[in-house]
Amino acid sequence: MSKASSPTTTKISSFMLMIIFIVLALSLTAIILAINAWYTPGQELTAGYLLLIGVLGVAMSTYILFQTKKRMLRLKIEAPSITTTIECRKCDFKSIREFQRGDYIFKEVEPCQKCNVNMLITAIYREVKERKRERFPF
Amino acid sequence: MNELATTTALQNQLLQEPFGEYSWILNILFYAIFIVFIFYGQRIQMYIMLREVEGSLYKLRYIKDEGRKTAIETIKEIGKPQADPTARVDRFLEYFTISPQSLDPAGVVWKLEHILDVRDTRFKDEVKLMAPAADETQANNLENTLEAAMALNYIYKIIRHFYLLGKKTLSLYIIMQIQMILPLVMREAEAYASALKAFAYGQPIGDGAGALVAAKLMHGNEIRKIPKDCVVATVPIEGRTAHVIKAEGPGGNVGKIGEAVKIIIEENEGKIATIIMVDAALKLEGEVVGEVAEGVGAAIGGPGVDQFKIEESILKYRIPVNAVIIKEDIGDAVSPMRKEILDATDKAIERIKQVILERTKEGDRVIIAGAGNTIGISP
Numbered sequence: 385m386s387k388a389s390s391p392t393t394t395k396i397s398s399f400m401l402m403i404i405f406i407v408l409a410l411s412l413t414a415i416i417l418a419i420n421a422w423y424t425p426g427q428e429l430t431a432g433y434l435l436l437i438g439v440l441g442v443a444m445s446t447y448i449l450f451q452t453k454k455r456m457l458r459l460k461i462e463a464p465s466i467t468t469t470i471e472c473r474k475c476d477f478k479s480i481r482e483f484q485r486g487d488y489i490f491k492e493v494e495p496c497q498k499c500n501v502n503m504l505i506t507a508i509y510r511e512v513k514e515r516k517r518e519r520f521p522f
Numbered sequence: 523m524n525e526l527a528t529t530t531a532l533q534n535q536l537l538q539e540p541f542g543e544y545s546w547i548l549n550i551l552f553y554a555i556f557i558v559f560i561f562y563g564q565r566i567q568m569y570i571m572l573r574e575v576e577g578s579l580y581k582l583r584y585i586k587d588e589g590r591k592t593a594i595e596t597i598k599e600i601g602k603p604q605a606d607p608t609a610r611v612d613r614f615l616e617y618f619t620i621s622p623q624s625l626d627p628a629g630v631v632w633k634l635e636h637i638l639d640v641r642d643t644r645f646k647d648e649v650k651l652m653a654p655a656a657d658e659t660q661a662n663n664l665e666n667t668l669e670a671a672m673a674l675n676y677i678y679k680i681i682r683h684f685y686l687l688g689k690k691t692l693s694l695y696i697i698m699q700i701q702m703i704l705p706l707v708m709r710e711a712e713a714y715a716s717a718l719k720a721f722a723y724g725q726p727i728g729d730g731a732g733a734l735v736a737a738k739l740m741h742g743n744e745i746r747k748i749p750k751d752c753v754v755a756t757v758p759i760e761g762r763t764a765h766v767i768k769a770e771g772p773g774g775n776v777g778k779i780g781e782a783v784k785i786i787i788e789e790n791e792g793k794i795a796t797i798i799m800v801d802a803a804l805k806l807e808g809e810v811v812g813e814v815a816e817g818v819g820a821a822i823g824g825p826g827v828d829q830f831k832i833e834e835s836i837l838k839y840r841i842p843v844n845a846v847i848i849k850e851d852i853g854d855a856v857s858p859m860r861k862e863i864l865d866a867t868d869k870a871i872e873r874i875k876q877v878i879l880e881r882t883k884e885g886d887r888v889i890i891a892g893a894g895n896t897i898g899i900s901p
Contacts, residue, residue, distance in 0.1 A: 463719050466858050485723050488772035489734065490741055490900040508726050508898055510858045522808060 400452065404445045411441025469507040472496035483508060568694050571701040575685045578704050579678075585715045586678040589671035590615065596667055596722040600660045601653020610652050614668055615675045617644075635827045645669075659724070662773030666721040666897060670714050670856070677711050710852060717856035721774055726898035728854040728863050732801040732821075735846075735867045735874070736768035736892025737899050745901050751775050752782035753901050760875055761884040762795070771896035779893050780828030784835045786889055792839030795886035797832070798846060798874050801893040802863070805849035812862035813849040814869045816877065821845035822893040832891075844881065846873050859898075 415438035421431035466483035475498050492502045559566070590611065597607045619641050622633035649656070649665050656664055681700065688697035720727050726734065740755035747770065748754050757764045765786045769777030787794055799821040805811065820832040820843055836843050848866045874890060882888055 462716075464716070464858060466723075466725055483723070483725060488724060488898045488900050489726060490737060491772070507864055508859065509861045509864045511861050 404449050404452075407441055408445040411438045411445065414438035414441065464510040464512075466508060466510050468505055469509075470503045471506045472499060472501060472503045474501045475499045477503070479503070564694060565692075568688075568692065568697055571697045572685070572689060575681070575688070575697065575701055575704060578708055579681055579685055581708070582674075582678040582681055582711055585711055586671075586674045588715065589674040589718050592718045592722055593664075593667050593671045596664060597653050600656050600664065602655035603652060604654075607652045610648070611668070611671075614648055614652075615672050617672065631827055631830045634825060638825060638827065659771075659773035662775050663721055663724045663897060666774035666895070667718060670717045670721055673714050674711060674718075677707060677714075681707060713853040713856045716853065716858070720856070720858045721897065724772065724774070724898050726859045727856055727895055728850045728859050729802050729823075729856060729894045730859065730896055730899050731848040731850070731863050731867055731870070732799075732892040732894040733768045733771065733896040733899050734859075734864070734892070735800045735848075735870045736766050736890060737771070737896075737901065738867060738871060739764070739874075739890060739892075740766040740768070740901070748782050748785055749778070750781055751777040752779060754782065754786060757890075759888075760878050762878055762882055763885075763887045764878070764890050765790075765887065766890045766892070768892040768899075768901075769894075769896040770901065772898055772900040774895055774897035776824065776893075776895050778828060779822055779891050780831030780835075783832050783889060783891055787835050787839060787841065790887055792841070793887060794839070794841050795882040795888055796877070797836060797841055797843045797889040797891065798877055799832075799843065799891050799893060800846045800848075800870055800874065802850055802855055803847035804855070805851055809849050810862075811850050811854055811860060812866035812869075814866055814873055815847050815849065816873055817845045817847070819843060819845050821847055822891075828893075842881070844877050846870050846877070 414434045418431045418434035418438055421427040421434060424431075468481055468483045468487050470479045470481070470493055471477070475496060477496050477498050487505055487508060489505055489508055491505045493505060494503060495501060496503050594608055594611050597603065597611065601607070619637060622630055622637055624630045645665050645668070646661065649661050649668065653661065653664055681704075684696060684700040687693075688700065717727065719725075739757055739759070740753075743755040743757050743766075745753050745755045748767075751770050752767055753770045754765055754767045757766050767779060767782045767786065769775045769779065783797065799819075801821040801823065803815075803821065805813065820829045820836075822828050822832065832843070835841075848863060848870055850860070850863055854860055854863065878888060
């Protein structure tokens with residue numbers, strides 16, 4: 385029930401991955417060159433430029449990589465976990481279990497373990513874990 | 523002018539120093555990019571938008587295919603059809619309903635009601651043919667599953683239409699309008715996607731909050747069926763007699779609450795002190811899920827036929843109508859019921875009792891109508 389269905393369209397394109405990794409490699413090379421240039425007298429400005437290019441390249445490629453991964457995750461349809469609450473009308477015994485097909489609210493189910501009276505489904509719900517709220521002044 | 527000269531000089535200096543004799547290449551590149559953006563900026567922006575729509579379209583196609591798959595699997599599992607239902611499901615997904623002509627609006631509600639009745643009968647017949655072994659509850663759930671799959675199919679087709687039209691015409695305005703409403707469309711599609719499983723398994727959904735309130739009130743009392751697809755129970759509340767109405771469950775069903783309210787009013791010859799309607803309502807961003815609010819008017823969704831009927835009936839006998847709503851967003855309304863909404867039903871019952879005490883006298887008769895889809899909620 386709570387499994388996410390496996391999608392068929394969640395692959396990252398290999399061409400896209402290749403470009404990202406080439407940009408990443410070139411950016412890292414630029415950073416290494418920048419370090420070399422920094423220790424060469426009179427090449428400080430070149431080092432600065434190379435460092436800028438390198439850092440920008442690394443930032444861009446990692447951002448795109450994470451975005452693609454995020455998009456891939458978003459493609460999954462999550463089936464939430466559903467809880468069924470069963471109560472005994474006589475002794476107020478309460479039991480909670482995972483939802484089973486055929487359950488509905490106010491359905492009489494198995495007898496109570498304590499008093500042998502048929503129990504009743506009183507609630508079927510899903511619990512949502514709220515993400516940390518962004519702080520708005522309103 | 524001086525500032526421009528200084529900027530150009532600084533830029534030339536910055537470009538020339540590190541790259542020496544090859545700096546002219548960078549200069550040309552700089553001007554080329556500048557010119558390209560002047561002439562093709564809008565087109566580039568358009569391609570970015572198209573790419574965004576394309577990404578969402580992939581997702582919509584995936585959701586739509588999942589919907590179709592879920593519907594077919596559920597039919598096979600529950601309905602035990604002798605032949606493969608795939609072709610019939612595919613045909614069902616393409617069904618459409620033409621709304622009545624409203625050039626002369628007099629009587630349009632009755633025409634709309636008739637069209638909706640025909641649609642409902644047709645859907646029920648189709649489901650019976652697809653799933654001969656399904657009982658009434660399962661058939662209602664299957665009908666709801668198919669309707670959700672149908673909605674997803676329709677959303678996908680509309681977005682694809684505008685995407686392809688935008689690509690063909692390269693009109694910024696066609697692409698822009700679809701790109702702008704895309705976040706809302708995606709939210710709705712995701713809501714329907716989560717509704718699919720809920721309908722297939724017969725789980726109560728957020729929209730059923732009103733029906734659950736009514737079910738809790740009528741539980742333990744004698745229940746009788748009234749047209750169409752509704753149930754009513756006479757419940758003593760705070761010394762008053764309450765006729766509690768809801769759609770008949772536990773199968774996916776919204777009933778004809780408007781018709782049911784009309785029948786109960788006529789049965790009591792209009793001697794009803796007040797009508798209290800309970801329903802789930804869309805919340806605004808910033809409002810809390812499960813918040814209970816109170817007001818006046820017929821709180822009922824759908825195409826408007828039921829609201830119209832209730833308003834007609836209350837006008838005839840001048841019956842005041844109060845509304846208690848439970849707030850939730852579109853995603854919560856069609857996905858399995860959240861705990862906050864379930865808890866809010868008890869708060870709504872308290873509010874109903876408060877309204878009864880404040881607005882009616884002892885011995886009065888009241889109608890409490892819980893609107894919404896009663897899937898997973900009995901009776």
